[in-house]
Amino acid sequence: MGETIPDRAAPVAIIMGSRSDWPTMRAAAESLDSLGVAYDARVVSAHRTPQRMYEFATTAKARGVKVIIAGAGGAAHLPGMTASLTELPVLGVPIESKALKGMDSLLSIVQMPGGVPVGALAIGEAGARNAGLLAAQILALSDPALSERLVELRRRQTAAVSHTVEDA
Secondary structure, X not given: OOOOOXXXXXXXXXXXXXXXXXXXXXXXXXXXXXOOOOEEEEEOOOOOOHHHHHHHHHXXXXXXXXXXXXXXXXXXXXXXXXHHOOOOOEEEEEEOOOOOOOHHHHHHHHOOOOOXXXXXXXXXHHHHHHHHHHHHHHHHOOOHHHHHHHHHHHHHHHHOOOOXXXXX
């Protein structure tokens, strides 16, 4: 029996292997929220819900998804398996693991075979935050208003950096 997938999707999909990944992946959502970019976040496990992953990845483009952000820990197969099923860009976020501090996740994501690219981001929340920003930058290539919002975000970031080491 198949999962119900909405007819139309937001331009960015944030997927993760477990609900426990949300505290990390929320940073991607916050980046997108700050730029007014719609997203859909859901749990899609490569190991525990392979049919759900297959249906999600093979229908994403037809539903209007433009970029997929996939967070995964441990063996971290979700980004690569998703990328193998779609021609959409997949941005992989390694989730920090207890045993190896996310190095296992990072290596699983970054060591994709030639021909099946996954953009690998930093381990943890910084990687998730940057994945949201990178997804927005990809969308901004064909969205001038979003491009302007990104320019403004960079301007605000720069303005927030102090010129001195003293407290304000």
